[in-house]
Amino acid sequence: MSTLATGLKGRAELGVALLLGAVGVLVFLDANGLVTPYSKSDPVGPKAVPFVVAGLLVVCAILLAINVLRGGKGEVEGGEDIDLAHPADWKTVLPLAGAFILNILLIDWAGWVISGTVLFWGSVLALGSRHYVRDGIISVALSLATFYGFYLGLGIALPAGLLEGIL
Amino acid sequence: MDVWSSLMDGFATALTPMNLLYAMIGVLLGTAVGVLPGLGPAMTVALLLPVTAALEPTSAFIMFAGIYYGGMYGGSTTSILLNTPGESSSVVTAIEGNKMAKAGRAAQALATAAIGSFIAGTIGTALLAGLAPLVVQFAVSLGAPSYFAIMILALLAVTAVLGSSRLRGFASLGLGLAIGLVGIDSVTGQRRLTFGQPMLADGLDIVVVAVAIFAVGEALWVAAHLRRSPLHIIPVGRPWMGKKDWARSWKPWLRGTAFGFPFGALPAGGAEIPTFLSYVTEKRLTKHPEEFGKGAIEGVAGPEAANNAAAAGTLTPMLALGLPTNATAAVMLAAFTSYGIQPGPQLFSSQGPLVWALIASLFIGNLLLLLINLPLAPLWAKLLQLPRPYLYAGILFFATLGAYSVNLQAFDLVILLVLGALGFMMRRFGLPVLPLILGVILGPRIEGQLRRTLQLFAGDPAGLWSEPIAVVVYIIVAIVILWPLLFKLVRRNRPVPASVVPAHPSEVLLGEDDAIQADQNSTRIHHNSHHNKEKP
Numbered sequence: 001m002s003t004l005a006t007g008l009k010g011r012a013e014l015g016v017a018l019l020l021g022a023v024g025v026l027v028f029l030d031a032n033g034l035v036t037p038y039s040k041s042d043p044v045g046p047k048a049v050p051f052v053v054a055g056l057l058v059v060c061a062i063l064l065a066i067n068v069l070r071g072g073k074g075e076v077e078g079g080e081d082i083d084l085a086h087p088a089d090w091k092t093v094l095p096l097a098g099a100f101i102l103n104i105l106l107i108d109w110a111g112w113v114i115s116g117t118v119l120f121w122g123s124v125l126a127l128g129s130r131h132y133v134r135d136g137i138i139s140v141a142l143s144l145a146t147f148y149g150f151y152l153g154l155g156i157a158l159p160a161g162l163l164e165g166i167l
Numbered sequence: 168m169d170v171w172s173s174l175m176d177g178f179a180t181a182l183t184p185m186n187l188l189y190a191m192i193g194v195l196l197g198t199a200v201g202v203l204p205g206l207g208p209a210m211t212v213a214l215l216l217p218v219t220a221a222l223e224p225t226s227a228f229i230m231f232a233g234i235y236y237g238g239m240y241g242g243s244t245t246s247i248l249l250n251t252p253g254e255s256s257s258v259v260t261a262i263e264g265n266k267m268a269k270a271g272r273a274a275q276a277l278a279t280a281a282i283g284s285f286i287a288g289t290i291g292t293a294l295l296a297g298l299a300p301l302v303v304q305f306a307v308s309l310g311a312p313s314y315f316a317i318m319i320l321a322l323l324a325v326t327a328v329l330g331s332s333r334l335r336g337f338a339s340l341g342l343g344l345a346i347g348l349v350g351i352d353s354v355t356g357q358r359r360l361t362f363g364q365p366m367l368a369d370g371l372d373i374v375v376v377a378v379a380i381f382a383v384g385e386a387l388w389v390a391a392h393l394r395r396s397p398l399h400i401i402p403v404g405r406p407w408m409g410k411k412d413w414a415r416s417w418k419p420w421l422r423g424t425a426f427g428f429p430f431g432a433l434p435a436g437g438a439e440i441p442t443f444l445s446y447v448t449e450k451r452l453t454k455h456p457e458e459f460g461k462g463a464i465e466g467v468a469g470p471e472a473a474n475n476a477a478a479a480g481t482l483t484p485m486l487a488l489g490l491p492t493n494a495t496a497a498v499m500l501a502a503f504t505s506y507g508i509q510p511g512p513q514l515f516s517s518q519g520p521l522v523w524a525l526i527a528s529l530f531i532g533n534l535l536l537l538l539i540n541l542p543l544a545p546l547w548a549k550l551l552q553l554p555r556p557y558l559y560a561g562i563l564f565f566a567t568l569g570a571y572s573v574n575l576q577a578f579d580l581v582i583l584l585v586l587g588a589l590g591f592m593m594r595r596f597g598l599p600v601l602p603l604i605l606g607v608i609l610g611p612r613i614e615g616q617l618r619r620t621l622q623l624f625a626g627d628p629a630g631l632w633s634e635p636i637a638v639v640v641y642i643i644v645a646i647v648i649l650w651p652l653l654f655k656l657v658r659r660n661r662p663v664p665a666s667v668v669p670a671h672p673s674e675v676l677l678g679e680d681d682a683i684q685a686d687q688n689s690t691r692i693h694h695n696s697h698h699n700k701e702k703p
Contacts, residue, residue: 064338116567
């Protein structure tokens, strides 16, 4: 690996330190904004623990930044289906996240059967399957099966949405 | 009531046809989901939590018992037949197990794993049944200061001992504690970290957090690095063992159990250390040292037994103290809480029949696993061939469904996506997931005990060490924290050969990460090239 590439990777992890620091500051500011009169029944109050957590986060952020600048690196997680030889494939992840977001937007309005179909079908396509018709049928079947399974088997009524009255 | 008669009552509850059916469904679901690559036992429990939500508590926990051991067993099948294990406790099983499978002895490897798991699980559950009431007797005498100390120990030990980078462990813990803070403060009614968002007032549902970090994070992470070349899966028939395999397996099973249970029961538990110890011991004691590294059955039997015994051991502090020490126990604790049941010393008196039914179903689940899974092994192996787009789309689909069905609000899905992205980032940058989950679930409990303690002692911090157990625990905490420093001092005072001294001062503290990573990368690259050769 070239020095430039390692340098870039190191810099990416600085983002983690930044996130930790930001969350730490956020926790601190939020707790600092609480107004509580001292009470004998609760000498610790609601602020103390958030302050400790904020401190922990900020200290971790600083130490992590130092660690990364000195060449430390987190251990990338492997797994059965993971091939770390190629770089992150955003062309798969972003459409996948898109399908997920579409589901969030649709679920209350269009109902689970439609949004779930969109979610599964979109995810399968994003992950590289090209059997459009077969995948579509599987998606509809899965959504219908879970809708009725949850309704009849578990007594949980998922939203029917647009298909209200038909289902 | 003594242990024996309580346990018999538990069996009476668990053995009704309906509950037996739930145990059976649990075992099948747990194994099926556990076999799927990328899904460990904790995720299995988290994903299946909504399915049990509609049941009454007893039936739900009977099903959980089956899911728990089933998920565990499924994971070992994956690591034997696929070699690249998803969870750290199966790493050791994969070393010899996959070699055995490649040498055409997959049936024997699966058999020794299944029977060893059964024996270790049964002994472990028996120890749990015997020990938990004793721990409870001890625990009822503990006050808030001791609980506070023990929970601090559990958090710090899991963060500092496990994983390769302590710093990243603490970072993950901090994030978990911050997530745990969200919501209305139970004492003063103040809203913390809700940003005026009423839906955050009740806090983040632990099921949503767990599903997000485990399932959504994993699916996104795998999607980014999906292996395009198909994995080589070793076909397998029905598991069986010859006389010689039995003779070589039974001692490792028992020794593995002896390693696994105590480590599981300790606050810093986990299955990594005992499985590794068991492997090293078997390697030293074996009469066939030449087979180690080429597929020695002892190297599968021992670690698998240790793994399952640790799983049983973990339930001891979970049930008796309300203290989860691994991710699976944390999710199960969340499940208890969602039924309004608080694990802890009072659990055995307030929910006695339920606890004993759960313990009885652990025995039953273990037996069912053995009876069902030996004949079904070829079917489970087929599950490994599920096309990956369907597998990971399915994980996202069911994760969404599970998280949504808890409260039926789309807002939970936004949280799911945000925390899923966090889980993705943690996998990318090597932040361990376990401290975060434990932080979310233990953080609010620790705060509660702290405030109770200082309330009792009218704000005097000396109250924190007013109980002897608390003092002892703080000493252990100090040792855990200071251990690397002490270690460093000892090393510094000893003359070290010049070549061993790292060139950069930071490497003393941080160098281990890189070494491990470099090692993993090289094995992985080797692994990939191997597959590429087989199937271009």
